[in-house]
Amino acid sequence: MTLPDLKQLALETLRNPRNAARQILDMRLDSTILWTAMALIVVLNAILNGMTVPLLPLPETMPTIFASPWLFAVILGGGIVISTFLLTWVGRMLGGRADLVDILALIVWLQALRLVMQAFVFALFFFSTLLSDLVALAAGLYGLWITIAFLDEAQGFGSIFKAILVLVLTMLGLAFGLSFFLLLIGASSAGLT
Helix, strand or coil, rough: HHHHHHHHHHHHEEEHHHHHHHHHCCCCCCHHHHHHHHHHHHHHHHHHHHCCCCCCCCCCCCHHHHCCCCHHHHHHHHHHHHHHHHHHHHHCCCCCCHHHHHHHHHHHHHHHHHHHHHHHHHHCCCHHHHHHHHHHHHHHHHHHHHHHHHHHHCCCCCCHHHHHHHHHHHHHHHHHHHHHHHCCCCCEEEEEC
């Protein structure tokens, strides 16, 4: 896949998420490639986070995970892996047909787009904080819609409501799992102790 192909797929993701999801699923990418791409995206996210945190005005009580690129990468990577498994499992419980590699392919693509958008919002911050905040909010909301459409297409539900239910149940499971993980590593509500 060439750079123009990726650009076209990104545009298709924005215009017609279901068709973009179908194109990604039809590629039948190998799981090794997908896990490697996911690891690369986590590392790039941690680097971007490490660059942005010192430059942005953040509250004093900011959790330590945002100040430490390594800890941020571990939490982000763990969250992506757990959510990939949960999205697959919960979708299957509700009658979906996607397997782990299908969901992983879509999550990797969504995370790659999210990384590009975060870099854009970060650059925009230097010109207008209000505009960067509005773009981040709009991208987050539209990204949620794309995720729902991707899930519906991958699982073959034919029902946006089932896809939303999968996402909600997964988010609840992820919140519980990450809370438990943070408790295990000694985190508190104000950061790491």
